[in-house]
Amino acid sequence: MKLREINSYNKLRKFVEFPMELYRNDANYIPPLIQDELNVLSPKHNKAFKDARSRYWVVEDEGRIVGRIAGIIKPCDTDPSLMEARFGWLDFINNQEVLYHLLSAVEQWCLHEKIYSLKGPLGFNSFDRSGILVGGYNELPTMFGNYNYPYYAELLEAVGYKSKFHWVEYRIQVPKEIPKKFIKGAQTIRKRYGLKQVAIKNKNALRGYSEAIRMLINEAYQGISGFSEISQEQFAQLYQKFVQLIPRDYFSLIEDNTGELVGFGLVMPDLSKALKKMNGRFFPFGYWQLHRALKKSDTVDLLLIAVKPSFQHRGVHALIFEQIIPAVIRRGVLYVESTKELESNSDVRNLWGDFDHRQHKKSACFYRDLRSNSSIENLLSYK
Known part of the structure; x- marks a missing residue:
């Protein structure tokens, strides 16, 4: 297993294309447009980089990519005078060691920048794909929804990450x-x-x-x-x-x-x-x-x-x-997909009470306090 940071356009393209290989035979994975993804991840094309910074890593096994992650540092949502850290574009094979290497790369960057918490998956803004799917694996996602295998959440929790909040999605009959x-x-x-x-x-x-x-x-x-x-x-x-x-x-x-x-x-x-x-x-x-x-x-x-x-x-x-x-x-x-709504936002969820509807997907944002000794020990145990 080797951790490598992305430092060229060709490698960034392979970073973007990795999930297409990981989910090659999965009927419910929706690949984003490659060029759109490259533009989002490029300071030259994405205006979010006016205030944000990012780094990208992959884990390779005998030269084959087996995992990827993006680290993002940007102004805090609740207080723009402060900076916060996010991870996004997280995809990996069912292997705890791969996840360990990916998260460790972002966490070490956070600690170097004196940022002591990390949450994700989140993008640069609210229109980027976000969240780990924790329910609704047999449903087709929207173009704004993440899709992943069930082991994602299990392995994140195994290394000390906890769900910070949940989103739910509804399918509403017109x-x-x-x-x-x-x-x-x-x-x-x-x-x-x-x-x-x-x-x-x-x-x-x-x-x-x-x-x-x-x-x-x-x-x-x-x-x-x-x-x-x-x-x-x-x-x-x-x-x-x-x-x-x-x-x-x-x-x-x-x-x-x-x-x-x-x-x-x-x-x-x-x-x-x-x-x-x-x-x-x-x-x-x-x-x-x-x-x-x-x-x-x-x-x-x-x-x-x-x-x-x-x-x-x-x-x-x-x-x-x-x-x-x-x-x-x-x-x-015939149908409306609600896209992500915070599970705690009852005002929005109550909008669908007058329509024939069903909740069919649920996803989570995960969080870890990087100052937590117990969490660090969990990570180190997999090194």
């Missing part, structure tokens, strides 16, 4: 028509608080709201575990990457009587099956696969619902759904 409860609720909320739904005539009109959307997301999710504030540069990249692909009737913008944005919702066609067929490559037929999925998909992913804190618990989500549900019904969508 009703044949908007529930009357939502129509009545939306009318009441609209009148009571002087709110209105913004008519989005075209993508240029939507672009005019981009900064207001970014600020609303940051305000709504501030302090929530696993969320990283999105900078203007990062949001511009996300806007270019995703928004241009999504039909405008899959957006919902809610304003108050002063014209301030107080609510935002967004769904997008599910691309998992298309990405599976593309196998990480855009050429030669990737564009056709994506185009087909964007035009006709029986499932959409609920990417985001954000409500201004002063308007939370006031039923603003009814206005958001009132605007989006007709669009998905009109386009023949």
